[in-house]
Amino acid sequence: MERLSAEADGFFDVLEERRRSSDLSYAFRTFNPQPYRGAMPISAATLNRMVLESQYLSYVIQEILLESEEPREALLEEASALLDEMSQNLQLGFIRLLGFIMNKVFKSVFSSIHVNEDGLTRLQQAIQEYPVILLPNHRSYMDFLVLSYIMFTYDLSIPVIAAGIPLMGMKLFGEMFRRSGAFFIRRAIGSDKLYWAVLSEYVRTIVRTGYAPLEFYVEGLRSRTLKSLTPKLGMLHMVLEPFLKGEVFDISLVPISISYERVLEESLLAHELLGVPKPKETTGALLKARTVLKEDYGCMHVFFGNPVSVRDLVKGKINCRQYNLVPRDLPTKPSKEMQEFVSGLAHMIIRLQERNVILSAWNLMAVVLLQNLQGIDLDLLTHKTLWLRRLALRFGAHLRWPKNVSDSEVMSSSMSLHHSVVRCERGRVYLVEEEGPGPVTQEEGVFRSATAVLMCASYRNQAVHVFTRPAMVAVAMTTAASHRTDDIFHHFTFLLELFSNELVVIPGQALQDFEEGCSLLQESGVIGRSDEEIYVRDNGQETIIFLRAILQPFTESYQVVFRYLCEESSQTLREKTFSTNIRSFIMKLLISGEVQTYECLSSDLQKNVLSALLRMAAVTKTKVDDQNEFRVNKYAVKRIWDMLSNGWTPEISVEARL
Template sequence: MEAITNTGNTPEAARVPWRLRLFGRLLESWVRIKRDPVDPNRLLLPGVPVIYVLERYGLSDALILEQACREAGLPSALVPPAAVSTRRKRSYFVTSLRNSLFWNRARRRPPTETLSELVQALEAQPELDIQLVPVSIFVGRAPTRQSGWFSVLFSENWVVVGRFRRLLALLLNGRDTHVQFSQPVSLRQVITEEQNQRSERTVRKIARVLRAHFRRIRTAIIGPDLSHRRTMVDAVLNAEQVRDAMAATAAKEALTRQQVWKRAHDYALEIAADYSHTVVRSLSFLLTSFWNKLYDGVTMRHFDTLRAVAPGHEVVYVPCHRSHIDYLLLSWLLYTNGIVPPHIAAGVNLNLPLIGPLLRRGGAFFLRRSFKANALYSAVFNEYVAQLFAQGVSMEYFIEGGRSRTGRLLQPKAGMLNMTIRAFLRESRRPVVFQPVYIGYEKLMEGKSYIGELSGQPKEKESLLGLLRSVKVLRQHYGRVSVNFGEPVFLTELLDREAPDWRQSGQQEKPEWLARAVDHLSERIQININRAADVNPINLLAVALLATPKHAMAESDLLTQLELYQSLLAELPYGDRVTLTEKTPKQVIAYGEQMEWIRRIRHPLGDVLSSDGKQGVLLSYFRNNVLHLFAASAWIACCLINNRRMARASVVRLARMVYPFIQAELFLPWNEEGFVERIQATIDFFIRRGVLGEDADGRVLNRGPGQGDAAFQLRTLAHSLLQAFERYYITIAVLVKNGRGALSAGELENLCTLTAQRLTLLHELNAPEFFDKSLFKGFIAQLRERRVIWTDDAGKLDFADALTDVARDAKVILSREIRHGILKLAPHPRATAVAESAAA
């Protein structure tokens, strides 16, 4: 297809006015277009004439559209389609017009007039169809390394700009032009659906739908049309819920109306973001250089599903939280890939001088760690979230409540999810989708501080001085980062399952089903984050090396173990969004040496790879990132490391018993039957690999002698889950040894933590998360939920006889040495008070 820049005497070129051909030649020499999709031909209906639809009139938009069509091999936009008999001289029209120059103002026709002509043409030619292709054009949407700071001022926004500003935008940002082709609409199909309506009504409906479509695309690409921050604050303070809270606070604390209004106003200013497109673009430009210096690359996967659902949805991003880098990285990735960055819920501890205002303008809104006791603050914050929803603003928050210090997903906090669902019930203009995101690092800036906190050191408070001191970490090498988008969770689908009558609960403050729905939603989000995990070389090395007493392994054994892990993950995929490094075992080891995670010890009988001291402790973080991927295989290995032979049925029976606790800790995706199927498939994998054997009828499993390679592979694999069973046994042993009605849940948590700490000291376990109090708390909560233990009238824990049976079953998994060591260390009832005092 010849375009307007061609000078040949083709029929199409001849029909384009000479001034358009000239302007097109000039524009094409400067403008560089990024198309979405890259091949829009796939969208078109074959053999159907094309009419393009633009959002706004402008000569530059028409020429950019023509250039994009030529580059993509699409029909020209500047000549009329031959099959359509109308007065149209072009193959495009716009949905809104701006004032025209005085000499051709009368020639500008409203879009409904063009649509009417097209509809009349189809009515006159029943065999004819026309496809309307909406095309969105954004000049200066995403930054490039060639962008200048001044160009930020002329990036795309919601303002309908004049010709001079558009010219400057083209000069400064023309090489960063984004053209998005949308799914075509069959005009014949619309007319058929509206055949009982008057043509004027059909035309108005099509025009309205097109305008709504362009608003959705613009909102998804550059963000909603945000009003001034003061307007948002005024809307929050004028809301009925906030006015009621102010009245209640004034009555309770004997404050004047002005005093309580000022307090609420201060709360709103403390919370509210001050989003600026200019600042976001500037930060994106800055971060591009920052990431290039800090990392070897950032890999993003499964982004297409988000791009498909973002228009027309209220998107809530719910990533795992492992570093302060998380929210900067995700916002940058979204912006540079054509999706507006979300408003981010940040802890008020980050509202530092200089940093806080910058984060606000980047979309951060701040919340206090806890505000249950402050009804006025709670009302203001809830209303602010509701106002964001009303404006169609995408949001991001971390349901773990804080950064994970262990590398595992933390138990979710319900607060923000609860507020989101309530805001949706109140203002459900658009469907809500939660987008889980897995972020995987190969080295963390905060790694050493995490280990210190888990070892008992107090958390260092964020400060501007501390931030300046941490600049030195930027000189280090942090490898690659992977950002995997998990399977989205659609809120309406979840509510339809949990509460079919939820649509009738909109006016209720807290529907009875809300807590249940929040719990299931948070669990599904965490599961989908884990189902999008990325397994990098450091994860594999950590799983293997940390299973040995001195975090060292002969190179030949390490190569075999790495190959086993990679084959296991490839043949029995955990989920369709889990990604695995393409490096071979030898390349994995070489990369670990390059990243200085492991060191090579030369030896005549074969080199040894080792991770020493603090490096070994830090590696536990990256092992914990992917523990869930090895849950089924590690369980089988645990059953057979202390037993040469074991019935397959016994492995399955014990798996059913322990699975609810492992599932709750690692956010595994299967139900009980699904886990059993996974166990059976993994056993078959081990048999094919020669790691396990079976008798003639396949009922009894067996392993090789303890000195053999197969037994070594099983011991190494079992270690990733063995510490969890040791924690479970510590909890049960402490509870049983102290007896019924002797300990409260809090006292049991403290005693278990102290016992685990002491066991770590005696056995040199370089795993600070082994005595993480939250893990004991989660296990105790699961025991209570399943009524294995319960609270008596005095607030102490009672338990069923079945608990002692569980303790006896532990001998199948844990060695006699470990069991006796734990029983010996478990505090005696007379020593409980002393232990509690030490914990305090």
């Protein structure tokens, strides 16, 4: 049975009741959360003192003393200063103030905020039983604000939140965020031993005392492409230690999926990907951006996933007894076994986040539009979007499709909401390019086209995970040496490794991913399987062509970067100049018409190619004068390029496109 509406599965609109009551009465209503039963009732100041007086921090300071000539008092003062800079100071009064402001903002910019009711019930129970770690995906600056807003609205303990230190520098707002539960982490910690010690002990103390639910982004950064990012593992290591050392009985990890119908930063993100410097997070910049709040951003969905028990996860995977062999307060280096476990867990959390993302009609329309950059008739766009809806539902997507509304009206309202990205003229739909003063140079023309494509691509990217595994099977079937299952699987694993920074996959699960992709295609009547071969059914060609086209921007963009690396006269590249040089190279190819894939201008994609080549030993990285340098093995890059392009047909006929 097709799942046509998320609302049918227990979602409700948080804003509906808020629109019927005053903002002031909402902010000052009785707040009565049920905290963790094992929590120690301590203040933020007491929490800080526990960190500074911990045996762990004392031990690390002693180690630093042996390595340097700094006096102990100076190190203690530095540790105290770091903690003052970092720590939160959660106060209910500021939560009420933030709630008052956010109530006004959310009612202004969003038509609705839908939350799954059963998820809130599960979270409420989990918070009372064990320390809880909230793990949302990160697509907008709104993410942590909306979660605290929901927690306050439904009498759930307000979380403390790991935030980037630039937010701390915002006048007035930085302190308001701190007193609303944010603690601030530097982005570049490097090998600063004391900072690592203060941060890790602070995080562990929050968990072991049950001070509050702890919230952080397992991706580490906000995704500028709106795709999932490869997870960062440092914070996850920290929060797991209290369990591994027997300081808490269990920890509940709660994956959270936040889905935006329209993202506030859509234009900003596209410009960042094209090399435009990111605006500094200042109060002035925030006030200048207030015109954004006059726009309509449609609806938002927040899905609270099932709490995941760390105790259950480690069974049979980690021998916790090894942690009893050394005193709890001594620093311990994670074993290889532990590193692999945490990596697998982080990737699993991201998979759970993706699984519960709620897609809109616009996400599917964006997929079709990007395969028709010259424009497409509205009737054909509607037809192909409806075809894609059926395929997405068969592949397990959660899709919000308005009830009792005609398909043409759904398409029309989606285009109206996304007027900054798409326009309809005389029954034909085009991407919108930015307007500017005066004549446009060739470079400016390409930049504007690329901005439009990347803005649209960000919405396609929100749906890519639904098609990733079937699409990789489709590409592997095209590029493999034969129809033999072994050959197709071999090429599938190559694609997984190459694109693992683009399309997050769980390490060590290539076979499961392959079987999942094949099963979805087989159940949809696209492919058939014999004992040793996989073949495309006659009525499956359209789907195979579409799935290949989904990955085409990534595949073609990677080939463009490979070409740059192979044609570059020097085998050594400086990280500082890499982005500028490759952007200039690609710009020339786009102007000449030799390349049509604007997404290869994305700085994130270019960095992902280097990461893939580093992982595949085609590039090595060294540090020279505090700058990263990359040495390119052109033979190895060419070999990977050949394997990727073998059998790949860059151009797809107009008739075969979606």
